[in-house]
Amino acid sequence: MRVAAFGTGFFSTYHYDSWSRIPGVELVGICVHSNTARAEEFARRYGAKAVFTNPEEMLDATEPDLVDIITTPESHAALVRLAAARNIPIICQKPLAPTFEEAQALVETAGRTGTLIVAHENWRFRPWNREAGRLLRDGAIGEAYNVLFRMRPGDGQGPSAYLDRQPYFQKMPRFLIHETGIHTIDVFRYLMGEVTGVFAHLRRLNPAIAGEDAGYVTFNFASGAAGVFDGNRLIDFEAENPRLTMGEMLIEGSDGSLRIDGFGRIWLRRRGGAAMEHTYSWENKGYAGDSVHALQAHVVRHLREGTPVENVASEYLKALCIEEAIYRSHAERRWIDLMQ
Known part of the structure; x- marks a missing residue:
C-alpha cells in the first residue's frame, strides 16, 4: 500500500x-x-x-x-x-x-x-480504552451508570506552557475542549454510547494563553447513564509519564466499577469487594500504548480487507456537535439538550 x-x-x-x-x-x-x-x-x-x-x-x-x-x-x-x-x-x-x-x-x-x-482520533485506540470497552461489552460491571475522567497532564503552567512541543496551543481561542477534551468526548461515545445533553463551566487559569485550560462538563447518555469530564491542564497526577493516559478514568455500574490509572493499569472491583488489578496485554511504545499505530493499522486493514472502520469523518461530526454544545452551554450558562 x-x-x-x-x-x-x-x-x-x-x-x-x-x-x-x-x-x-x-x-x-x-x-x-x-x-x-x-x-x-x-x-x-x-x-x-x-x-x-x-x-x-x-x-x-x-x-x-x-x-x-x-x-x-x-x-x-x-x-x-x-x-x-x-x-x-x-x-x-x-x-x-x-x-x-x-x-x-x-x-x-x-x-x-x-x-x-x-x-x-487515536484515544479510543489506546489499549486501556479498548480493554475497558471490551469489559463493558462483556458485562464486567453490569449496567454502566457513571463515567468520570479527570484530565491532569500538568503541562499548562507559566508563560512558556506548550512552547516546547506545540506553541500554537497558546494562541487557540478554544483550547481545552477543542484541542484536548474532544478526545474524551470521543472516548465517552465509544464506551458509553451517544450523548443526549451537556452542561459546561470552563475557565482560563493561565493568562499566557488565549483559550480555556480548565473546566467541568457533565453529560447525559442515551442509555440513561451520566458522565463528568473534569479537565485541568495545570495540575498533574500520579503517573510516571502524565502524557501516557493524561488522567484517570472511573466507570461505575450495577455490579462494580473499573478504574484506569496513570500507568495504564485497569483496576476492577466487583460489587461488595476490593479492587484488583485486571491483567491485559499492551506495549509501552509509540504514542500512548501505540495508539497511533493501532489507528493506522485499523484503516489499512479496512482498505485491504473491507473490515469495518471507525470514526469516518461524517460520524465524527457527532463529536464536534457535542463540542459546539459544550461551548454554547458555557456561554449561555445552561443545559443543552442535543435531542432538540
Whole structure:
C-alpha cells in the first residue's frame, strides 16, 4: 500500500514511525510547506521515497493509495479537496478544521466524490480504552451508570506552557475542549454510547494563553447513564509519564466499577469487594500504548480487507456537535439538550 503524508510537525513523528512498522506499507512521499531540510531528515529516518513542497505534484507523482494529513487545522480543507478530487482515501488529524462549519464543509467535499475520510482520533485506540470497552461489552460491571475522567497532564503552567512541543496551543481561542477534551468526548461515545445533553463551566487559569485550560462538563447518555469530564491542564497526577493516559478514568455500574490509572493499569472491583488489578496485554511504545499505530493499522486493514472502520469523518461530526454544545452551554450558562 502506497502512503503519502503531509506535514512534519511535533506529533507527526508518531505517524511516520507507525507507517514504517506496518507490513506492506510504502511511504512514497512527504509534503511540507517550506522546511524541506526537516522533511528530508524524516525521509531518511522513516524510508520515504521523495520530498515535495507542492501537494498536487506529490499526489500526481506518487499516486498513493492513502494520504495522511498531519498539518495544522487551517490547512486541512485544501488538502482534503485535492485528495478527494482524485478519490484517494484520507486520514485527517483532528481538529478536522478550525470551526464546526468548516469541518462540515470538509466532510461534504469528501462526500461528493465518495472519498473515505477518517478522523485521526487515536484515544479510543489506546489499549486501556479498548480493554475497558471490551469489559463493558462483556458485562464486567453490569449496567454502566457513571463515567468520570479527570484530565491532569500538568503541562499548562507559566508563560512558556506548550512552547516546547506545540506553541500554537497558546494562541487557540478554544483550547481545552477543542484541542484536548474532544478526545474524551470521543472516548465517552465509544464506551458509553451517544450523548443526549451537556452542561459546561470552563475557565482560563493561565493568562499566557488565549483559550480555556480548565473546566467541568457533565453529560447525559442515551442509555440513561451520566458522565463528568473534569479537565485541568495545570495540575498533574500520579503517573510516571502524565502524557501516557493524561488522567484517570472511573466507570461505575450495577455490579462494580473499573478504574484506569496513570500507568495504564485497569483496576476492577466487583460489587461488595476490593479492587484488583485486571491483567491485559499492551506495549509501552509509540504514542500512548501505540495508539497511533493501532489507528493506522485499523484503516489499512479496512482498505485491504473491507473490515469495518471507525470514526469516518461524517460520524465524527457527532463529536464536534457535542463540542459546539459544550461551548454554547458555557456561554449561555445552561443545559443543552442535543435531542432538540
